[in-house]
Amino acid sequence: MERVLVVVGASLGGFDAIATLLSTLSAGFPWPLAIVQHRSAEDVADTLPVMLQRRCALPVHEAEDKDPIVNGHVYVAPPDYHLLIDGGVFALSTEARVSLARPSIDVLFDSAAAAFGSSLVAVVLTGASSDGAFGAQRVKAAGGTLLVQDPATAESRVMPLAAIGAAAVDQIVPIGAMGEYLNRLAATRR
Template identity: 35%
Template sequence: MNQSGNSMLVVIGASAGGMAALKTLVAQFPKDFPAPVFIVNHMGANTTGEALVKVLNESGSLTCVHARNEQVFEPGHIYLAPSDQHMLIAEGKILVTKGARENRSRPAIDPLFRTAAVAYGNRVIGIILTGYLDDGTSGMMAIKRCGGVCIAQDPEDASYPDMPQSVIANVGADYCVPLAGMGMLLSDLLKRELPERAPAPEDIVIEARIAQRVLSDLSSVEALGEQVPFNCPDCGGVLWKVTEGEILRYRCHTGHAFSASALLTQQTVKIEETLWVALRMFEERQNLLVTMSHNESKKTPSSTSQRAKDSQVHIDRIRAMLRSTDKDAHT
């Protein structure tokens, strides 16, 4: 590969419904596809991603592999982010890191898009496919600000339209097309003559360095935004608000990052976890009080039995809150 940074890159982000969408997309790539392709598909930490590698190898002409740290990439190959690790782009090579989660995900789409934009500027073509919420929106904004191309799957063509809709609404896609039209579009885009790329904006560079764990300190995060009076739900650290146009995001100094919707979702998850602990403790307390009341003298008036009944009031309230929290989590 050309190490000068003038080669083109294609970066793709997908989540729910991603396997079927990616299968359809890579089937359109010819054997002589002139750019490397990098894919982040959200997956659980306990999955290997081998099934997706197998499907993509069987679906198209290009070789698909799990990315390795410090791997030199080549045109005509597909590199898939491994489970529970971020895939980042540097000049001519891949970085695989165990950095902090972004938008509750690892691998996450934003770090791939952002680091590609810093390293290759207007040579980057970003594609966002089907998925929930809005991972990839901030990263696509970075690609756009660095002169790259933004492609969103037509939401009507997506199994789960949230992610492409968010990019279209908050970034403004250069192209909004169904999967069936992406192969031809990419072929045309990769033939273009491009001007020299300009340096990336400093705030994008800072966030790319944080993802690479080159730096993660208070001064770096303070340069990105203003401190807010609530904490990171993952580590408990203070959060800073980062504003990019209409996009509202939050970061802590250890590296966790959230869009506003991802932060709200994670807060809901943490509230639910806390409520389950409280429910268990109240039920254990009630059981202890009932046991104590059975052992007390029948002739001696006791408040233990009443206290056990009072505990049921708290138990019922917590159960009602859990039902409400469960509805919020699925809204």
């Protein structure tokens, strides 16, 4: 079976968008998800994974260094670290912010594209930043699938529009239908 990874990037308005996406994934969703949501470096109380877990049937974790990427699990980047994909495990970095962000969506997408190539599905959600646009290019250059939240359904359209402008998007999907789109994609690629 093909080993697929889903990476998700979100900024302003991202919590609701991610929660909507996760709550509409089927309980048996087969792929792992790695999520970067821009947040304050001081948000260290594990609030994001705890809040998301309430809306999600799949187990949600904050990724730690060298954690194995397990199918059907959801991983959130910890605050103040870049999250990278290193073969079959996660890697963290405290290197400088990229586009003012740490974690950076570009850093996650670029490393995931290098590790998973055409077996990567990348999702750009709402945000008032252009983080993710470079990453989207890398995903497409490596042969991956690029999905973008329909800007009309985004709290902030800037980030979806930047990704759409930067790379050849495979599908623009309203946020309410994103989970179902991934469910169907997983079903067809089994």
